[in-house]
Amino acid sequence: MDKSKDKLLEMYEKMKKIRLFEDNAIKLFNQGLVRGPMHVYTGEEAVAVGACSNLNDADYITSTHRGHGHCIAKGGKVDKMAAELLGRGTGYCKGKGGSMHIADPEIGILGANGIVAGGMGIAAGAGLSAKMRGTDQAAICFFGDGATNEGAFHEALNMAAIWDLPVVFVCENNLYGLTGPAEEMLSVKDVAARATSYDIPGVVVDGNDVLDVYEAVGEAVKRARQGGGPSLIEAKTYRLKGHFVGDPCVYRDDEEVEMWRKKEPIKRFKKHLIDNEGIDEEIIAEIDKNLEKELKAAVKFAKESPDPEIEVVFEDVFSD
Amino acid sequence: MDKSKDKLLEMYEKMKKIRLFEDNAIKLFNQGLVRGPMHVYTGEEAVAVGACSNLNDADYITSTHRGHGHCIAKGGKVDKMAAELLGRGTGYCKGKGGSMHIADPEIGILGANGIVAGGMGIAAGAGLSAKMRGTDQAAICFFGDGATNEGAFHEALNMAAIWDLPVVFVCENNLYGLTGPAEEMLSVKDVAARATSYDIPGVVVDGNDVLDVYEAVGEAVKRARQGGGPSLIEAKTYRLKGHFVGDPCVYRDDEEVEMWRKKEPIKRFKKHLIDNEGIDEEIIAEIDKNLEKELKAAVKFAKESPDPEIEVVFEDVFSD
Amino acid sequence: MRTITVKDALQEAIIEEMDRDENVFVMGEDIAEHGGIYGVTQGLLEKYGKERIRNTPISESALIGSALGAAITGMRPIAELMYIDFTAVAMDQIVNQAAKMRYMFGGKVDVPLVIRTQGGGGRGSAAQHSQSLEAWFMHVPGLKVVMPSTPYDAKGLLKTAIRDDNPVMFIEQKMAYSFKGEVPEEEYTIPFGKADIKREGTDVTLVANSYLLPRALEAAERMEKEEGISTEVIDPLTLVPFDEETIIKSVSKTGRLVVTHEAVKRGGFGAEIAAKIYESDAFYYLDAPLQRVAGLEVPTPYSAKLENFAMPDTDNIADAIKKACYVK
Amino acid sequence: MRTITVKDALQEAIIEEMDRDENVFVMGEDIAEHGGIYGVTQGLLEKYGKERIRNTPISESALIGSALGAAITGMRPIAELMYIDFTAVAMDQIVNQAAKMRYMFGGKVDVPLVIRTQGGGGRGSAAQHSQSLEAWFMHVPGLKVVMPSTPYDAKGLLKTAIRDDNPVMFIEQKMAYSFKGEVPEEEYTIPFGKADIKREGTDVTLVANSYLLPRALEAAERMEKEEGISTEVIDPLTLVPFDEETIIKSVSKTGRLVVTHEAVKRGGFGAEIAAKIYESDAFYYLDAPLQRVAGLEVPTPYSAKLENFAMPDTDNIADAIKKACYVK
Numbered sequence A, B: 001m002d003k004s005k006d007k008l009l010e011m012y013e014k015m016k017k018i019r020l021f022e023d024n025a026i027k028l029f030n031q032g033l034v035r036g037p038m039h040v041y042t043g044e045e046a047v048a049v050g051a052c053s054n055l056n057d058a059d060y061i062t063s064t065h066r067g068h069g070h071c072i073a074k075g076g077k078v079d080k081m082a083a084e085l086l087g088r089g090t091g092y093c094k095g096k097g098g099s100m101h102i103a104d105p106e107i108g109i110l111g112a113n114g115i116v117a118g119g120m121g122i123a124a125g126a127g128l129s130a131k132m133r134g135t136d137q138a139a140i141c142f143f144g145d146g147a148t149n150e151g152a153f154h155e156a157l158n159m160a161a162i163w164d165l166p167v168v169f170v171c172e173n174n175l176y177g178l179t180g181p182a183e184e185m186l187s188v189k190d191v192a193a194r195a196t197s198y199d200i201p202g203v204v205v206d207g208n209d210v211l212d213v214y215e216a217v218g219e220a221v222k223r224a225r226q227g228g229g230p231s232l233i234e235a236k237t238y239r240l241k242g243h244f245v246g247d248p249c250v251y252r253d254d255e256e257v258e259m260w261r262k263k264e265p266i267k268r269f270k271k272h273l274i275d276n277e278g279i280d281e282e283i284i285a286e287i288d289k290n291l292e293k294e295l296k297a298a299v300k301f302a303k304e305s306p307d308p309e310i311e312v313v314f315e316d317v318f319s320d
Numbered sequence C, D: 001m002r003t004i005t006v007k008d009a010l011q012e013a014i015i016e017e018m019d020r021d022e023n024v025f026v027m028g029e030d031i032a033e034h035g036g037i038y039g040v041t042q043g044l045l046e047k048y049g050k051e052r053i054r055n056t057p058i059s060e061s062a063l064i065g066s067a068l069g070a071a072i073t074g075m076r077p078i079a080e081l082m083y084i085d086f087t088a089v090a091m092d093q094i095v096n097q098a099a100k101m102r103y104m105f106g107g108k109v110d111v112p113l114v115i116r117t118q119g120g121g122g123r124g125s126a127a128q129h130s131q132s133l134e135a136w137f138m139h140v141p142g143l144k145v146v147m148p149s150t151p152y153d154a155k156g157l158l159k160t161a162i163r164d165d166n167p168v169m170f171i172e173q174k175m176a177y178s179f180k181g182e183v184p185e186e187e188y189t190i191p192f193g194k195a196d197i198k199r200e201g202t203d204v205t206l207v208a209n210s211y212l213l214p215r216a217l218e219a220a221e222r223m224e225k226e227e228g229i230s231t232e233v234i235d236p237l238t239l240v241p242f243d244e245e246t247i248i249k250s251v252s253k254t255g256r257l258v259v260t261h262e263a264v265k266r267g268g269f270g271a272e273i274a275a276k277i278y279e280s281d282a283f284y285y286l287d288a289p290l291q292r293v294a295g296l297e298v299p300t301p302y303s304a305k306l307e308n309f310a311m312p313d314t315d316n317i318a319d320a321i322k323k324a325c326y327v328k
C-alpha cells in the first residue's frame, strides 16, 4: 500500500480538485448555465479519492447521479467536465450527456448514471469481462445508501459473489436518499451488514477519512485482483450541500449539517498531512493555488467553447 | 397453537389432497389436456400446509408458478382448480388463467404468479393494506430459492421490514431454480441468512416436516398480527418431480431424488400421526378414500365442463 | 373564474378524493416532507399524516407491487413514480401484474390503482429523465392511459382516475406543471374516453395533448392569421380508452391530419392515431398525406440547443399544418 | 439444399460466431446443461465449457446489466432472456442503459450486445408468457430490433446481430423454433434494414413476419387460387432499422396494405408501418383503407379456444386481403 508523500499529496490534490470543481459547478448552475438536476459531491471527497487511489487507468468504475467526484478521482479532466456541464461540444459527451452522464471509458470511467443503482450490473459485467479476458483489472462500483434498497443492488451483489468477480462495491452512506433518511428507509443500521446476504466481506469505514477508505478499499481491490471475489464497503459520510443544487433541504436541520461540517474531510486530511506526515503547509498552499488556476482555466475553456453543431444531435445513436 | 387431532388430521388431509391433485394434474397433462408449462408441488406439501394452517379465510397469500399446493392449503377448491387446468369456463379464472394464475381473492388467495418473485411486492401491499385498515390480517408470501436472487425479493423485504408489515416470507428452498442449483446460484448457504439484510428474524425449518413449518410460521404469523413485523422462513425441501411436467432433469441425478423420496413429507407425517398421536390408521385410510373420491369428482367435473364461450375473451380486461 | 396551475389542480384533486374516501392514499419517493419532486403533494403530509402520505424507499418495483397489493385488498392507492423513465424498473409490476390481474383471474378483482408519473423534455434532464413513454402503456391491454394538459383537465381527469376501479397510468409533463388555466371551485370530474375539441376548424385536424397542446393551439392561431388555414385542434385526453369517433369525424370533415407528440416518432401514439384514420371510413375523405410532428429518433440530448432541436415546437407544428394543406 | 429448423439454424449461428471470435459468449438462465428453455443452446456447454456458456441466477436486471458491462469492456455477449415478458424486469438495463449509453457518452462506446428472447402465443402459456412486445423496443432509439421467421433468415440475421456493435433485440417466436427451411452449408450473413419480398404480387401488399409469415403466405396462396388476388408478401426482417423503401414501393404499386402481427393492434408495429405509408408518397396511390390483422386487445387467455381466437390466423389474414380488395 503506497503511502508515500507523493501519493498522499496526490490524494489531497484530487480531493481539493473535486471540492473546487463543485464550487465552480454550483456557481455555474446559479448563473443559469447548467440545466437539469445537478448533484454535487461536496463533503464526500474522501470516498471517491480514497477508493480510486487503489486503481490505475485500466481499472473500471461505475458512478452515479452524484458523479463528478468519482470522475475526477479516476482521472477525469475538469475542463471537459465543465464543458459538459455547460452542454458544450467540447465536453466529455459533446454536450449530449450533461452532469449525470459524464464518462470516459478510455480511462475506465464507465459513466455517471441517472438511474439509482443503474450502474451496479454494469460494474459486475466489467468485472466479468476482466475475469474472462484473464486480466487483473478490478472494478469499483459506487452507489448511495438509497441505492441499496433497489433490486438491482441485490442482483448485482449476488452475481458478483457467486462468480467471484473482481468488483468492490462502495456504498456512500450519506444518511439520505433524495430526502428519505437512511434511518427510516433502510431496514438495517449498517449497509455493510447486507454483505451477509452474499457471504462476502462487509466493512464500515469512516467515509470522511480518506486513508481509512484508501486502506479498506485497497484490501478489497487486492482481494479482487487475486480472484478472491467482491467486497462491500460502506463509507459513512455526509453531503454538505442539498441533494440537488437548489434543494431547500426541508428534511434535515442545520445543526446536523454543522456537526458534519466539522468532520469535513479535506481540512481534516490537510491537518493530518501537516501534523503527522511532516508536510509543509506551503506545499499544500501551492497545490491549492495551482488547482485554483486549473479550475479557472477549465471554466474559461467551458464558457468559451461553442455549443455543439446541430448535426451532432443525429450522431452516436448507433455505431456503424 | 392448535395441535388438536382435528387440526392435525386437517393438515394431513390437505397435504394428501395436494398430492392427489398433482397426480391427477400430471395425468391430465400427459393426456394432452393441460397446456403451457405446468409445475407441480409434489414433495413440498408440508410447506404450504404447515404455513397456511396458521391462517384463516381473511388472511392473504401470494403464490408462485408452482401454486397448486398453496391454493389447496389456503382452502382452494379442487374442482375449480382442475377445471382451470383444462381451460374450462367453470375454472377459477373462467379458463383464462390456467395453472400459473389460479386465484381466489375471496378467501385471500391473491394468485399464483408466472413471474418469479412477482408476488412479493403484492404480499407487502396486502400487509400494508391490513395495517392501514387496522385489521389483524396477515399475509404469507411464498417463493422459491431461485426467487431470492430477484431484485423484487430484496425490495419487498426491505419495505415490509421498515414498515413492520404483517407479512411472513416463506421460501421454499427445493435446491433448484429451474435447473440452476441453489448451491451455485445463491451466494449464501441458507436463504434465511438474508434476513440479516432486513434486521428481521430468519429461520430455517425442515420443509418436509409439516409441524416444524407449522410452528415456525405460526410464531411469525403471531408476531406479524401483533405488529412485530415480517419474518423470513426458509423451508428446506425438494421437488420430487421435474421443474415442469416433462422436464428431462438433466441437472440432477437419480440418487439425489431417491434420497429425498425417503424424506417425503406425507408418509412421514402419517407415521407420526399413527406412532405419536395415537391416530388410527383406518381414520387416515378413510380420509384417503374420501380424497380419492373428491379428486375423481373434480376431474370429472373439469372434463365435463364446457370450454368458455368465445365472448368471455373480451370480458374482464377492465372493471366497469 | 379563478386561475390556477396544473400542479395546484392536481393537488386539489388529490385532496378532494382523500377527503371523500379514507381508503385513498398517496405513496412514492420523497412525496412527504419534500412534497414530491415537482411539488404536487406539498403540504399534504401536514394535512394527512405519514400513513396516508407515505414516503417509500427507492424501490420502484416494491412501490408499484405494494400499491397493487393494497389496491386489491381494499385500499385505493395513488402511487407516484417520480419520472416515467423509472417505470423501467417497475415494468413487471405495472404490465405483468397490475394490468393483467383482473383478466388472468377471470374478473375476480378490481384494481383501483393510480400511477401518477411525469415525462417529457425541456429542462435539460437528459436521456434518462426526459422520455415520453405513453406508447408502451397504450400497447398493454388492461391499463388506462391519461395525459392531461390544462389545469381543468388535470383535475377532472385525476379525480376520475382515482375513482376508477382499474389501473390508470396518469402521465404528467414536467414543463406543464406551471401551465395556468381556469378551474371552477365546484366539484367536477371528466369522463375517460371523450376527446376534447380545443379549437374548432374546418381545413385540417390537429391532434395534440399534454405539453404540446398550447403549442398546437398557438400554431393553429398563427396559421389562421398568416395563411387563413382553419385548424381543428383535438386533445384526446385519454389514450386508453380512446375516442376514435371524434377524431374520425373531424378528419372526415377536414381531410387532413396532423398529429404531434413529444415521444419519438417511430412507434409513438401518432402512429396509432394515423392507423385508426387510415383504416376508418375517414380514409375516403383524405386529401393529403399524414403529418407527424414528433421527437427526433434519438435519446434526449442534454444541451439546450440540441434538446430544443430534438423536441417539437410551435414552428414545427405550424409547418406541418401548412404542409398538410399544401401551403409552401 | 439441406433443410433444418429455426432452432438449429440459431444454434449454428451461435457456434459459427463463437468459433470465429473468442469474445463471443452466451449467458442466460438455464442455458447450460438444460440448453435453454427452447433448446437453442443444447450441447454448447459440452463444446465451450461453463465460462462461455454461462448459466445465470434468476436475476434478469443483473443479467442484462452484466452483459452490458461486459460488452463495453471488450466482450461480445449474447444474453438470453427466457421470455420477452421478462424484459419487464430488465427494462431499465435495456432501455435506459444499453440503448442510450453510446449517445449519452457522446459516441465514446460501442455496445456489441445481443439480447435473444422469444415471445408470442400458441402454447397456452397464458398472459405472462405470451406477449409480443417488439413495439416497445422499436420505440426506443438506440436499439435494433430483429424478428426472423425462416431458418435461413434466423441464421443470417443472428450472425449479423452478433457482429453488430450495437444493442440488438433479437426476438424469436416460441412456435417458430420448429419451422423448417433450407439453409446452405456455406457461411452467409443477412444485412439489417433490407426487407425481403417473400412472394411477389400486384394487387395488395401484405406485411408479415415471424410466426405469422407462413400464415400470410398461405393466405396469399389461397386468395390467389380462390379469388384471383395477387398478394405481395413482404417480411421486414428488421423493424429497426426499417426498410421503408421496399414497402412504400410495393404499396405504391398495389394501392392496398394489409399488416399482420401477433401483438395487440393498439400501438403495434402495424400502426407504425401504416403511418409510414400514410405519410409517404404511396399515399397518392392508395385505393383502400388499411387492414390490420393483429392480436385482440386483451391479455393472452389460457384456454386453447380463447387463445386461438385472440391470435391472428390464416383465415383472418385471408379475410383482410379480401377486404382490402373489396372482395366480399
Ligand SMILES: Cc1ncc(C[n+]2csc(CCOP(=O)(O)OP(=O)(O)O)c2C)c(N)n1
Pocket (backbone or CB within 6 Å): A039, A065, A066, A114, A115, A116, A143, A144, A145, A146, A147, A148, A172, A174, A176, A177, A178, A179, A243, C029, C058, C060, C082, C086, C089
Ligand atoms: C430508479 C431511480 N429512482 C429514483 C431516482 C431519483 N433519485 C435520484 S438520486 C436519488 C437519491 C439517491 O440516494 P442515494 O443512493 O443515497 O445517493 P445520494 O443522492 O445520497 O448520493 C433519487 C431517489 C432515480 N434517479 N432513479
Ligand SMILES: Cc1ncc(C[n+]2csc(CCOP(=O)(O)OP(=O)(O)O)c2C)c(N)n1
Pocket (backbone or CB within 6 Å): B039, B065, B066, B114, B115, B116, B143, B144, B145, B146, B147, B148, B172, B174, B176, B177, B178, B179, B243, D029, D058, D060, D082, D086, D089
Ligand atoms: C422473472 C422470471 N424469470 C424467469 C422465469 C422462468 N422461471 C420460471 S420458474 C423458474 C425457477 C424458479 O425457481 P424457484 O424460485 O426456486 O422456484 P421453484 O421452481 O424451485 O419452485 C424460472 C427461472 C420466470 N417465470 N420469471
Ligand SMILES: [Mg+2]
Pocket (backbone or CB within 6 Å): A144, A145, A146, A172, A173, A174, A175, A176, A177, A178
Ligand atoms: Mg444517500
Ligand SMILES: [Mg+2]
Pocket (backbone or CB within 6 Å): B144, B145, B146, B172, B173, B174, B175, B176, B177, B178
Ligand atoms: Mg427452487
